[in-house]
Amino acid sequence: MSAFVALDGVSHAYGGMGGTLAVDGLSIAVGEGEFAAVVGPSGCGKSTLMKLATGLQFPFKGAIRVGGEMVKEPVKIAGMAFQAPTLLPWRTTLENLLLPLEIVEPHRSALRRRKADYIARAEALLSSVGLDGQAGKFPWELSGGMQQRTSLCRALIHEPRLLMLDEPFGALDAFTREELWGVIRDLHAARLITVILVTHDLREAVFLADRVFVMSARPGRVLVERPIDIPRPRDIEVTFTPAFQTIVHELREHIVRARP
């Protein structure tokens, strides 16, 4: 099987080859439409993985393929969201959503002509994450959870085939976080998009992912690959079942052992 996202024996160091190794001999393969979660102790190079898979950084060793092609420049079929929503405060929710379309081709050239289409698409996306009627508001008029939903929409507006999430819910309260798990789960189910989620939260990883990768302490590589065979669609109630708890517990053991 050829994977949609494949990192093969990748080593990357900041500050050139002599610098500190962030990841070393990292291999991960994620199939198309799969939901992968990456967990590990802090500083294990999870964020480096994000940058490598999206073509923002290039490794000195190993190969990276996304969508069947070698990554030699930024991967335009990817959307990204981070812990901080990083919305532009001078733009409304709708204008924030349109930002990627002002950058990425072919939308960039078509923006003027197809403005109405794009606005309709943005509004549909907003309502799919429960943000109906918020398009005209500025980011500071939205709650933290709503800002993060907007940030997710911004990552999806150009209909990427790969969604990269770097601790997207880290700054939210527990209830909002669970709500957004539901949002991501539904987006993934509806769009058949490939998702790579980097997180500290093991419950989050197990609830959302088809497979969880446990990374070692720096320099990071994959220690354990754990398929999650809980049937979909998953309800939040599943997180309270003993089977679920057992998987979380097992992953926790791996991470405790992986810590430096």
Add this chain to the structure above:
Amino acid sequence: MTARSLSTRLAPWLYTLVLFAVWEAACAIFKIPTFFLPPPSAIARALIDYWPAIYRNSLFTLSATLIGFALAVGFGLCLGLLVGWSRNIYAGLYPLMIGFNAIPKVAVVPILVLWFGIGFLPAVLTAFLISFFPIVVNVATGLATIEPELEDVLKALGASKLDIMRKVGIPRTLPYFFGSLKVAITLAFVGSVISESIASNYGIGNLMLQAQAQFQVPLIFAGLIALAVEGIVMYWAMAVLENRMTGWAQRSGFAQA
């Protein structure tokens, strides 16, 4: 924006009145001689008596200041964008600019006079030289503090450096830029008045110098008041401009209590 209460709106006038009242009273109670510290009433009389001269020279100073300030805005903005654009330019130019800024501008005036003669031009240039630095620093800071995550989001979409500058860098720099104008305009007044009091036949600076030579102390203070009023009006104009252009950045209720 909530409407400010009447008392908040009256406060500046009230505080100014109180300041002048205390000043007047202190002069009377401690019998301070007028040639040492004139009371506000004497200054007011000097303002009225010498109004034509004060008016003419104020306009002169104002125009020198505004032209110098306009040059500083144009130059400061361009240099700030350049410095914010590249780490290398930043590293190269920053020490030079700090060194330049550390030079007392009083010391530069004689050189300007040497080059351009006495009068209007040195005043304009001194105003320019003293006021561009805060603009450069603020614009460069605005550009340097773009969130790296946001940069990643845009770069991953294939954004060029120019795209990031246009979509994110420049808009987010505007509050810094307009904030710096308030500092720059008051510095520009300092520059033009310094130059006028050293090498000019016009302007409030020159008027004060002459008043000092003739020992007309109330007139010196009248000149100071005229400068203060011009400074306040221009600062206020910059603050209004800032509010108009970057309202999105000023929604904090912090200072409104």
